[in-house]
Amino acid sequence: MTSGKTRLPVQRISGERFERLEDVVVKERPVTIFFNDDELASLMCSPKDLDYLAVGFSFAEGLVRNKKDIRKVIVDDKDDVVWVYSSRPQKLPPNFAGRRFITSGCGRGLTLVDTSGTGLKLRTRSKLKLQASRVPHLMKEFLHKSRLFKTTGGAHSAALCSSSDILVFNEDIGRHSAIDKVFGECILKGIKMSGRILVTSGRISSEILVKVARSGVPIVISKSAPTDLAVKLADEIGITLVGFARGSRMNVYSAGWRILTRARTKGKAKG
């Protein structure tokens, strides 16, 4: 497995002090994904778990839904190329034509066509609720796991969680690719996504919401901020969007009934 980081010489300055040393820096590589031998996308990302990335990206683009849709995945770790083959013959929609360069933290082409017109019909039906007091526990475990970020300061993390534990975790220089890797692993390993929780280190923009909507995940938790468009989409789709989750504090922007506090549940179910 390729490592997501490397060591580079650096001059560290502190006030008037100056020293030469080696520092750990996050890797960034152009990765090309083929879908049934059609070029799907080229992304700038961390060259690690490229099979998960390619499958998660194909999932986010609506090309595959589960493991049964995938015949095989081939990874060329040396040249950073991945081939995803679907079970049934399937060509890319005509708008996929042409080499599209897409990078870390980047938009995912057609996804946006579906959504910024709010044409998305993926209303979340999950009845999942989560005690607010679970959020700091999940965030603590999440931050503890974020190794790439801790050593390089240049990566985003994402995790699929149950109410109590992290089930799948990954990292990438891009917010989007970290989430794609998590969903891709879930698909390849047959791990259920619907009714579970996504934790992300990154800001929640509209495209992240669309990705999450496809997965059936009803709760998204971030230590960062959302955009207004992400909140609007979350509200329409019925996804619970939790931002600024820091310590025992958090902001709930949509579908707040899923987050239980003693104050809120007084007189209802026990908190």
Next chain:
Amino acid sequence: MTSGKTRLPVQRISGERFERLEDVVVKERPVTIFFNDDELASLMCSPKDLDYLAVGFSFAEGLVRNKKDIRKVIVDDKDDVVWVYSSRPQKLPPNFAGRRFITSGCGRGLTLVDTSGTGLKLRTRSKLKLQASRVPHLMKEFLHKSRLFKTTGGAHSAALCSSSDILVFNEDIGRHSAIDKVFGECILKGIKMSGRILVTSGRISSEILVKVARSGVPIVISKSAPTDLAVKLADEIGITLVGFARGSRMNVYSAGWRILTRARTKGKAKG
């Protein structure tokens, strides 16, 4: 001028305390840029200073170099559409064809074709040097100016600086668009970019480096981390890349001769 933020209802949870209030959230909108009536790109960004954004984006894509190349810019603030018209008749290269959706923090299509193959021949010739002790001053002023970030927590900032002052400043939900807005304002106002300093809140990836290389800016300072590919490009192009600029500390990853400390200049030019 459209504001970059809006107010939304939010449920704030702190431990078992729960309150409903209004929170300031950063705006995200799909903005479409036309170049001589050809559709150049659609980006998810903060709908503010769209003329700067469109001109900066056109500059980053190599379509315009300075104010003389631009005949006029028309902004439709209501539908978030911008038209850039060049002074001379100019069609988009064939690979620009098709609607390319590009979002916050996103790759800029053809730019990458030029660079990840390191075909970029933009060696920086600037002799600019900067006292290390100036960096914390610039960063302090930079952070002070970052209003959108401070109120919403969801935006990136970028600034063009001299050794002592911020000359042009802007913000956007995307790292890339914040820089595009800064360069776009410079071009429209005829502010010299070469030989100056770019400060950014965001991580420095390869594409940011390419953008900076086009501008002739020889020093980039970020409070965040760089990627290894960005360091490699900076080294090849001769750009001084300063990361993790926090307080009086910083890491210099390339062309370190431009950053002067007393320790380094002992016996040479006076620090």
